[in-house]
Amino acid sequence: MRKSVPRTIVADLRTLGRAAPLRAAYELSKRSGFHQVLFRGAPPQHHRATVVPLTTSVPTGPEARQRCLDDARRVRQEGLRVFGQRAATGVTADWSTDPLTGRSWPAHEPWWRIDIRSEARLSDVKYSWEAGRHRDLVVLARAARLDPDGPWCDELTGLLRSWHEQCPPEQGVHWHSSLELALRAISWSQVLALVGERLPVEVVTATERLLLASARHLMIELPYTVSSMRNNHMLGDALGLILLARMFPTARHATRWARTGERMFAAQWRRHLAPDGRMIEDSLSYHRFxxxxxxxxxxxxxAPAQLRRDLHSASLHLARLGVFDGDLPQYGDWDEGRVLASSGDPLDVAGSVALGLVLSGEQVPAQWYAEYDELAWYAPTAPEVTAPTTSTRAADRPGTSAAADHGGRSAVGRPGAVVSGGIGYVSRGPWQVWFKVAGGPSHGHADLTSVWVKHDGRWLIADPGTGTYNGPLDVRNGLRTSAAHPVRRPDGQDQLVPHRAFRWLHTASGHLGAPLVLADRTILFGWHDAYARGPRPVRVGRAVVVADAYVAIVEFADEPAAGRRWSLTVPLHPDVTVEGNTLVSGGTKVDLFGLPGHTLVRGRSTPFAGWHSHTYGSWEPATWITVEDRADTTVWGLGAVPGTPQAHALDGLGFAVTWQPTSASLAVTDLLSGEVQHREVPT
Structure with a gap:
């Protein structure tokens, strides 16, 4: 215990860096009572809001209109949408009600006195915050715009009135996070733009007063934001200031809000995105966010021209990885976080990607405007005649077909491969395979060189998801560490080693080469240095071979395996069962090879293993295949492989890796002709 406390402090200080003194001063202000002084000042002078339209049109197509009205009915009858379920919070219960437990957070306590982090807290605050982001209020405003004679405006008015009464400035849990205020401001701006003229004057005035108080809060909380939230929180807080400055241009400090917001947004956006479209947050959900x-x-x-270019690259990154082919692996942390309002499937990322492509100058199929709310409500009016997106045509984006195939989603099964942002995606025959080699410093999981597999559109090897952030730590770590991912682990080591709920004790870098596309097979190769630490450092690599009949993984290490035990977990989708050496999903049966002596784990609580989390806050039993061996190089996979795979050979090909201090090179030899092809992958 004596050693763990200094180690924890060192890890925290390393994470904060030069911002540690500012964070320390902020925490002292909260504990000393100085926050009471900071937030006790006179309320901001009232100003009327200027309409800032984030939407340019109301959809004319029946699909989006019907989705909205159906969703609005569910809001009235079942409650607000919170992580795959409907919650009474705000609709038939107070806004302070925790959707998870049904109990109430302190409603009339200054927010900085409310414990949301320790084990003594009421609950996981994300549930209450999700309801308080008010995207469902935007749905009601849209319904009122589409159906003026319906009950939607009265319902919306009631929800806003109850919020104004129950959530006064700086009181209660909904004022605890600046990001929540910014996201709520984005929702309210849309409500005022859609139906502001139909709302009672006193409701509009109260909304405006809370928006002005939100701007004041965002400015006072800047020390915390800039010291500790150099991630999506800084972007969101900055975006809130920019928006509020546009909504209240006559406010005394509007120019300062705008200037501060633009500087923060520009600084964070530039360090947040890489040129290839990946982000520092190694998470599919946070990428969409x-x-x-x-x-x-x-x-x-x-918006700066560079921002539009970065929007394009960030959208194209997910398009290349097959987002229009169906759902992708749930890389990293997943919590359904959104900025935009949609009545569609909250797990579908494609609509946001489609909108990002349109706003960065792409053309997309007209039917997408009917399929995706993000286009129907936020994009310019749908064109009558469109062509496939220039960036997602098969000729330009290997691995998928033209975007217009199959009602707007690209066809699966056409041979091809693409590498984007440290992830490889292969579509060949009945297979879709993702090979994730690189990672990022935030919201990622310990999953370097993980391989995820679909067969005929059904998940076989499936990312187990997130489970929780603030719930039981055994669940949190049980789903984010290497033992929950199909990665090779020497002597049971974790790639990163968890520290607290969001941090890691170590960092690692992964490196992925260009695809090697042969006439009958596609090969990806990558390696990482996550285990290049400690008394027995080792680098590991993988070649992923995709043929029409099988998917094979060839394992490599740069050190002989003498005395070292290798572990491997292969997490399966909950719908998959194992019968001997066969995976069964529905009417599909796929052979499993190369994992002799494997054991199965399903729904085990201690230690936590054998689970799958479809969305934040829930998990269900799923089969995990576990293996331990002492082999230096092994071959394993799914499907029917001709002949018997050997340690360095598979289906007429031989594989060898040459390791250098800063690179690894894969040699693939045709054992019949002797022809050799190379893929060198440097750091």
């Missing part, structure tokens, strides 16, 4: 922040900044107007 930030993508939508970039979209809102573009919709606000006068």
């Amino acid at each position: 930030v993508l939508e922040m970039l979209i809102v900044r573009v919709l606000l107007g006068n």
